[in-house]
Amino acid sequence: MEIMSSSSPSKTPPSGSLFSALRRSSDDLTGRKNLQLLIQLRWIAMFGQFATILVVNYGFDIELPVAQMLMVLFGLLLLNAVSLLRMRLPKTIGNTELFLSLLIDVATLTMLLALSGGASNPFVFLYLLQVILGAVLLEVWSTWVILVTTTLCFGWLAWYGHPLPMPLDHSEGLFSLYIEGMFICFVLNGVLLVVFINRITRNRRQRDEHLAQLRQRAAEEEHIVRMGLLASGAAHELGTPLATLSVILGDWRHMEPFKSNGDLAQEITEMQTQVLRCKSIVSGILLSAGEARGESSEGTTVRAFLDDLVDEWRETRPVKDFSYSNEFGEDLSIVSDSALRQSIHNVLDNALEASPNWVRLSVYREGKTLLVSVADRGPGFAQAMLDNLGRPYQSSKGRPGSGLGLFLVMNVLRTLGGNLKASNLVQGGALVTLSLPLSVVALKQERGETNGD
Structure with a gap:
């Protein structure tokens, strides 16, 4: 009673x-x-x-x-x-x-x-x-x-x-x-x-x-909603200057002073690459805010989604030694979710900042749950951070506004019905594990099979 x-x-x-x-x-x-x-x-x-x-x-x-x-x-x-x-x-x-x-x-x-x-x-x-x-x-x-x-x-x-x-x-x-x-x-x-x-x-x-x-x-x-509104507004405002920069850099590439100078041409190419990356980030923010759900809901598979995510992250980050293993097993058709993609990127970025020389990403499946683990060889988490995992502004970086990465990841996963766990490894470093029910991201025609496993 x-x-x-x-x-x-x-x-x-x-x-x-x-x-x-x-x-x-x-x-x-x-x-x-x-x-x-x-x-x-x-x-x-x-x-x-x-x-x-x-x-x-x-x-x-x-x-x-x-x-x-x-x-x-x-x-x-x-x-x-x-x-x-x-x-x-x-x-x-x-x-x-x-x-x-x-x-x-x-x-x-x-x-x-x-x-x-x-x-x-x-x-x-x-x-x-x-x-x-x-x-x-x-x-x-x-x-x-x-x-x-x-x-x-x-x-x-x-x-x-x-x-x-x-x-x-x-x-x-x-x-x-x-x-x-x-x-x-x-x-x-x-x-x-x-x-x-x-x-x-x-x-x-x-x-x-x-x-x-x-x-x-x-x-x-409420904090997430406010941040989303600010991010969406900033993304809208940045769209125009980024487009202008892209056009100007495209014009410069065809100008004789830049075409004849190999170093300048290479720098312009690098600048264009970074501008494209900024535009991709802006598009991702708007996508996560729900302003382009048509693109966000495209179909893919677990392996293709994670392989593309890893390739994109590896090409745009200065990682020296990156270990990636995908032991998910039989592939499954899912919906590509930009918020989930950005969440895994955030965890990888945190691991890279703590351990610039080595980062490992492991993917596996337990029953009806997708598990993504990120390990590093950094100093690990302070006990206070582990006790307050997922709360905003919990960080050891000492910068204003830092400590939002895991907070955002935790809220994205919680919205999708998943969870996030963090711990320190015995040999040194940290381990962050993201868990997500496959029924949430599985395509509609396969959800019946997923739920009936």
């Missing part, structure tokens, strides 16, 4: 559709756990009350309206069956449903007490358990309604209830049936309270931690 409080207001979270969606999902999970708790408590109550009826009626020879009390228990059984069916529906379980469930529990307890001695029944103090559950599970107004209802029920039982034909043997202490009943009720309430309070504390702590993670994720998403 688990209790998760839905009555405690939380601080205003950062705005964002992601947080709202995750918060609704968290609230729905909370409501379902709370309803599951009430269902489990009813099972315990039904078995306990059934056993008590048998013991009192047949063991102590105290006459009870057994048939009517069993009908009440049958009503609880039907309520639990309906509650179990409700658990299967996708609609969110909120305060109103839990409130009505507790009211029904109070009503059934009142009927059972009315049939077994009214307010003189020592188990009348089980009303306190209903009030405590209301305080834990419900909103404030609902809790007050439960308290007023149980108070009125207690008063009605005291006014109209008929005590059971029990001997007045209170002076016998624990040998008195009434005192024994009160003792059992006290122990039962105490045990349930200890169990519930402990679970309330644990689940509230877990829920607060979960909400803190949701706030952090929403803040990171």
